Amino acid sequence: MDDGSGDSLAGTLHHPAVPAAARPLVVLIHGLAGSEDSPYIRAAAGAVLARGHAVLRLNLRGAGPFVGRTRQRYHAGRTQDARAVLAHLATTLPDLAAAGVVVVGYSLAGNMVLKLMGEVGALPPMVRGGVAVSAPIDLSATSRRFLKARNRPYHLWLLRQMKAETLATPAEPGTAEAERQAAVRRARTIYDFDDGYVAPANGWRDAEDYYRVNSALQFLPAITRPTLVIHALDDPWIAPEPYLAFDWAAHPALVPLIVTKGGHVGFHAARREQGAILGGEWLDRCLVRFLETLA
Structure with a gap:
């Protein structure tokens, strides 16, 4: 899609082999220096498709197939691009968007998603929830x-x-x-x-x-729609203090899943479990379970 700036935003849309009724569309957004083909994006797409959700693997502005082809580039707070994509989906694929959308961001895009969820008056009504993984909230x-x-x-x-x-x-x-x-x-x-x-x-x-x-930290208190926040305190690149100091209990729309180990967008299961998604990826199982609470 062209957002009017002369740049284009692009992604890959997948329909599930067996669609499930009233399942929201899941928009997956990669982190810094990533793309729609980042391994964690592909893994999550497979997990939610298997549960009957349509999935959009979205490239941030100037990333993936559009490296070198845009005049502007993504950054940690560029929520206007996400809103433009959502508006485009509502206009061009109204049946698909009718069940709502859940926006999932990893790393830098996790900060973007939390900012989007907390921007009072700007969040499209079609957004039913958000997920942020390893977000640099400060x-x-x-x-x-x-x-x-x-x-x-x-x-x-x-x-x-x-x-x-x-x-x-x-x-x-x-x-x-x-x-x-x-x-x-x-x-x-x-x-x-x-x-x-x-x-x-x-x-x-x-x-x-x-x-x-x-920084998403200042937007967290304004979030009113269900938002899962996944983070590991041993993340080598993101300081734990902002997560530990925030009063999660005072904000019921936020669902914090703060664990001691997991690294940065890691969270691999310690062992394979019977019937586990994609060979036991804990992160993707948490995402699917959160989506089930919204379905």
Whole structure:
């Protein structure tokens, strides 16, 4: 779909082999440097399709097949793209959207989904619930945690991926975009990338301003529709303190599933169970059970 900006948003829609009545459409959104083909997206799609849900594997703006083909790029708070996709579904596939939609975000998109669910007055009525997995709900704290020595290999790999995605769209010499891309080339950390590219490209003063405006933590209290929040306290890249300090009990629409172990978008079952989904993936079983409460 074209959202009017000249860019396109794309995904892959799957219909279940045996549709189940009144099952909401599930929209799966990948994390930073991922796409609709990320392994966790494919695994979740298989799990929910097997339970009779239609599934949309959505690419964020400028990701997947559209790397190098958009003028703007995704970031942790770009909820307007999700709303545009939902509006498009309601218009073009009204029968499919009639049972409602559940939006599921992983990592960076988990922050986006929580922000979407908490944006008072902007959440489309078709959204019946949300799921966030390993979401960096405090973006500033996450950026600082990436600087720890133990995270250096992944930090550098992720930064290389981010640079490659961004620089795949050549900028006209002498333009503001060319200056921002020069900052991308100089960046030595994700903070540098956010400070030199993401913030100025989207109208924020600097990285801290971008983090302040878009961190999901401030949107959690406004969420009124069922929202599952899955996170592991041993996540190497996301600080546990924001999750531990938040008063979950005061907000009944939120369903926190905070566990001690699981890593970042990991949560593999310790053993295979009889009839377990996709060979025992705990994360996907939790997602399916949450969907069952909405069906």
